[in-house]
Amino acid sequence: MTSLPNQSETYDVIIIGGGIVGSGIARDCAQRGLKVALFEREDYGYGTTSRSTRLIHGGLRYLEMLDFGLVRQDLKERETLLKIAPHRVQPLPFILPFYRCSLFYRLKVRVGMLLYDLLSYDKTLPNHRYLTRTETLEMEQGLQAKGLQGAAMYYDCQAAFPERLCLDNILSAQRDGAVVFNHTEIVDTLRGTEGGVCGVRVRNRLTGEEPEFRGRLIINATGAWVDRLLKGWKTPLPPQLRLTKGIHFAAPLANKNALVLFSKKDKRLMFVIPWLGYSWIGTTDTDFDTNLDTVHALRDEIAYLQETVSEYLPQNNWSEVYFTNAGVRALVRDNRPGASESAVSRKHGVLLHTHGDGLEGMITILGGKLTAYRDIAEEVVNRACELLQHRVEGRTGTIPLPGGERNDLKNLKAEVGRAGSEYGLTQAQTDYLVSLYGSEAYAILNRIEYDASLAKPLSPEYPDIRAQVVHAIEAEQAQTLNDFLLRRSLLGFTKDQGEQAIPAILEMMAVPLKWEAERVAEERSAALAHIALTRQHREVVTKSDMNT
Numbered sequence: 001m002t003s004l005p006n007q008s009e010t011y012d013v014i015i016i017g018g019g020i021v022g023s024g025i026a027r028d029c030a031q032r033g034l035k036v037a038l039f040e041r042e043d044y045g046y047g048t049t050s051r052s053t054r055l056i057h058g059g060l061r062y063l064e065m066l067d068f069g070l071v072r073q074d075l076k077e078r079e080t081l082l083k084i085a086p087h088r089v090q091p092l093p094f095i096l097p098f099y100r101c102s103l104f105y106r107l108k109v110r111v112g113m114l115l116y117d118l119l120s121y122d123k124t125l126p127n128h129r130y131l132t133r134t135e136t137l138e139m140e141q142g143l144q145a146k147g148l149q150g151a152a153m154y155y156d157c158q159a160a161f162p163e164r165l166c167l168d169n170i171l172s173a174q175r176d177g178a179v180v181f182n183h184t185e186i187v188d189t190l191r192g193t194e195g196g197v198c199g200v201r202v203r204n205r206l207t208g209e210e211p212e213f214r215g216r217l218i219i220n221a222t223g224a225w226v227d228r229l230l231k232g233w234k235t236p237l238p239p240q241l242r243l244t245k246g247i248h249f250a251a252p253l254a255n256k257n258a259l260v261l262f263s264k265k266d267k268r269l270m271f272v273i274p275w276l277g278y279s280w281i282g283t284t285d286t287d288f289d290t291n292l293d294t295v296h297a298l299r300d301e302i303a304y305l306q307e308t309v310s311e312y313l314p315q316n317n318w319s320e321v322y323f324t325n326a327g328v329r330a331l332v333r334d335n336r337p338g339a340s341e342s343a344v345s346r347k348h349g350v351l352l353h354t355h356g357d358g359l360e361g362m363i364t365i366l367g368g369k370l371t372a373y374r375d376i377a378e379e380v381v382n383r384a385c386e387l388l389q390h391r392v393e394g395r396t397g398t399i400p401l402p403g404g405e406r407n408d409l410k411n412l413k414a415e416v417g418r419a420g421s422e423y424g425l426t427q428a429q430t431d432y433l434v435s436l437y438g439s440e441a442y443a444i445l446n447r448i449e450y451d452a453s454l455a456k457p458l459s460p461e462y463p464d465i466r467a468q469v470v471h472a473i474e475a476e477q478a479q480t481l482n483d484f485l486l487r488r489s490l491l492g493f494t495k496d497q498g499e500q501a502i503p504a505i506l507e508m509m510a511v512p513l514k515w516e517a518e519r520v521a522e523e524r525s526a527a528l529a530h531i532a533l534t535r536q537h538r539e540v541v542t543k544s545d546m547n548t
C-alpha cells in the first residue's frame, strides 16, 4: 500500500482530481519545477475521462454554434497530441453520408467542411473530400443504400485509451518530482488566518488515513464534481455547471470508418466509431441531476441510439450490446433561457476564487474537452505561475509523453515483436504491449528478462501477460482489481470484460498488496458489479427486431 507523502512540506500547488485535466496540470507544474501534489479520489482517469467517445477532435458540430475559437483551439491541440502522444492518438477517417438532402443542407455541409479545413490550415491530416454514392457504398458496405446520395469524408483523431493518456501525464509528472495519489480524496480545506484556503485534509479510501497538507495554491480539477465540492465548502457561489449525461454502447463491428449520423427522432448528431473491434455508438446528451458515482446507461437511452443506427446500418445485429458506459459532462452554466443540452458551449472556464467567495487561494476549472486538456492545463499553470511569481515557460506541447518518444509505430511494433519472440511472445501479444505502453513496451520485456514466468498469459483468451500486473502495481500505482482491468489494460473492454482473467490477477495482486481473503473477495465483487452494471442491457430489443 502506498504511504502518503511528507506532511511537513508545503507544496507550491495541490491539485484535487486526477482526471485528464488535473493530470495534465500536474505534468505541466512538475515540468516547470513547481513542487506539486495531486490527489485523486478513485483512480486516474476514473471520471468523465474514461466515459468519452474517445475522439480528439475539433468538433464539426461546434461550427454550427459559431464556436470558431473553440474549434481552432481543439484542432491545434489535435495536432500537438499527434506529436507528443503518437502511441495514444491516431488519425481516423470520418464519413458523413447524405440521404435525400436538400441543396441548402449540402451547401451548409460544404461551408462547414471548408471552415474545418481552414481552421486547421497547419494540420498534417488530409483535407476533406466528397464521395459519390458508389464510392460511399464501396467504403461502407453496410450503409443503407436506399436514398443515399453520396458523402463527405474528413479526418479527426481517436484516442482509443484515454485512461492511459491520463496515466501517461501522471507518470510524466511523477518523473519530474510530483507526488501523486489515487484512492485519496480531499475531504476538507484548511484555512489560513485571513480565511483563505491554505491546504487540504485528505482521506486515503483504502487505509482510512486522514492527513493534512499545506499548499500555496490549490487547484480544483474535479470536473463534474466541482459544484458538489464547492457546496461542501459552503461558498456563497451559485452552481457553476450544467451537468449532462452521455452514454455509449459496444456492438458487433459494422463499419470501417467513423460514421456521423443524425437521429431520426430529434436530429441530434451521433457517432458510430470503429474501436477495439467493435462499433462504439454514442452519444446522448440529457440533463443530469442524480448520483455522479452510480451513473450508468438506461434502457431507453440505448434504444434511442439503436433506433438510429439500425436505420442507417440495417444489416448489423444491434440488439447485441456487449457493454455500455455512461458519463457526465461538466458544461459551464449557460443562463440563456431554454438553451438545450447540446446547445451549451463546450468551452472551459477558469475561476479564480476571491476573499468574497471564501476560497481565496484556490483556482477551479470549469468544463473543458478531453481534446483541449493540455492547453487548458497550460493556461491554468500560466495563471498559477503568475500568482506564485514563478517565471518558467510551459513545455508540455513539445516534450513527448512517456511512451510517445517513437512516432514510427510500425517499426516499433516490428522491433518489439522481434525482441518479444525471444521470450516466446507472439506478434499479436507484442503489438498489444505497444498499444498499451508505446515505446515503453520494453519495460515489460525487461521484467520477463528477470523472471521468465512473467511471460505467461493471464488467461488463454487474451493477449495480456503476467508481467503487466507486476508493472501496474510497481510502476503505475494500480491498487485495485478494477484499476488493472479498466485503466491499466484493455481487459475490461473485451467481450467478457476480462472475467476469465480475474482469478490470475487477484492471485498476483494479493501478495504484494497484502490482501487478506476478505479483501480479495471485495475486489472480485467490485469487478463483477461493474461488469454486471455495464452488461445489463445485452438483451435490449431494437425497433427493427420488434418489426420482424
Ligand SMILES: Cc1cc2nc3c(=O)[nH]c(=O)nc-3n(C[C@H](O)[C@H](O)[C@H](O)COP(=O)(O)OP(=O)(O)OC[C@H]3O[C@@H](n4cnc5c(N)ncnc54)[C@H](O)[C@@H]3O)c2cc1C
Binding pocket: 016, 017, 018, 019, 020, 021, 022, 039, 040, 041, 042, 043, 044, 045, 046, 047, 048, 049, 050, 051, 052, 053, 054, 055, 056, 057, 184, 185, 186, 187, 221, 222, 223, 224, 225, 229, 244, 245, 246, 247, 283, 284, 326, 327, 328, 329, 330, 367, 368, 369, 370, 371, 372
Ligand atoms: C459522453 C461523453 C462523451 C465525450 N466525448 C468526448 C470526446 O470524444 N472528445 C473530447 O474531447 N471530449 C469528450 N468528452 C468530454 C471529456 O470526456 C471531459 O471533458 C474530460 O474527460 C473531463 O476531464 P476532467 O479531468 O475535467 O474530469 P474527470 O475525468 O471527471 O476528472 C475529475 C476527477 O476528480 C475526481 N474527484 C472528484 N471529487 C474528488 C475529491 N473530493 N478528491 C479528489 N478527487 C476527486 C474524480 O474522481 C475524477 O476522477 C465527453 C464527455 C462525455 C460525458
